Amino acid sequence: MKLVVCIVVLFFFLLFLVSMMKLSITIFFQHAQDDDEWKITFQTLFGMIRYTIHIPLVKIDKESPGVVIAHKETIEAISKGMMKRSKYTPKEMMDNFQKAKEFAKHVVRLNEIIKKFLGHISITKFEWQTKIGTGNAATTGMIVGLGWSLKYSLLAFFSKYMKLKTSPFFMITPSFHEAASETKFVCMIHFRIGHAMLAGIRMVKYWRGNRFPKRNTFVTKNANESY
Known part of the structure; x- marks a missing residue:
């Protein structure tokens, strides 16, 4: 019996430690003419655990309708990662979009849950540089605006x-004399893992179809304020 109690206490203690850990996410995007590069890096435990998704290529498949994405997943200090290629057809993209809409319909108060979670996210770096132009001063000025x-x-x-x-x-640098399309975006955010876990729990709680006792307006209002 004591062993079971110790295991339960240890489990909740570890769960508490994980929930208090901060997760840092760095989003990097660079576009230069026809070359695109995406990189998303996840860091936690003071940077000792790092997971990177590297997407060096995003292009249209000329042989058949669809978008080909080559990406590399890397867990540093464990492996060098493997390059994977995925092809997404317009139908698959529409299906994924439809699934996202269905998910949003099934979660009651989803907007409120997302807003509360976003309130716990801190932005520590935000850079966006762009160079754009068509070679025509009038249209370039409009695009820059x-x-x-x-x-x-x-x-x-x-x-x-x-x-x-x-x-x-x-920063936006206009190109009045030649066509140009370049951009670089870097954003770093961080939040506690516990806030993400809590948002996930609330999504499950307010999933349509779950049976919860009806609460009166006063109780609901107090719950919303304490949320």
């Missing part, structure tokens, strides 16, 4: 729902 609007709209969203703990660096 749209680019600034897009960047500041994204910044406003992050500032509203997340904790912005750094000064963002934005």
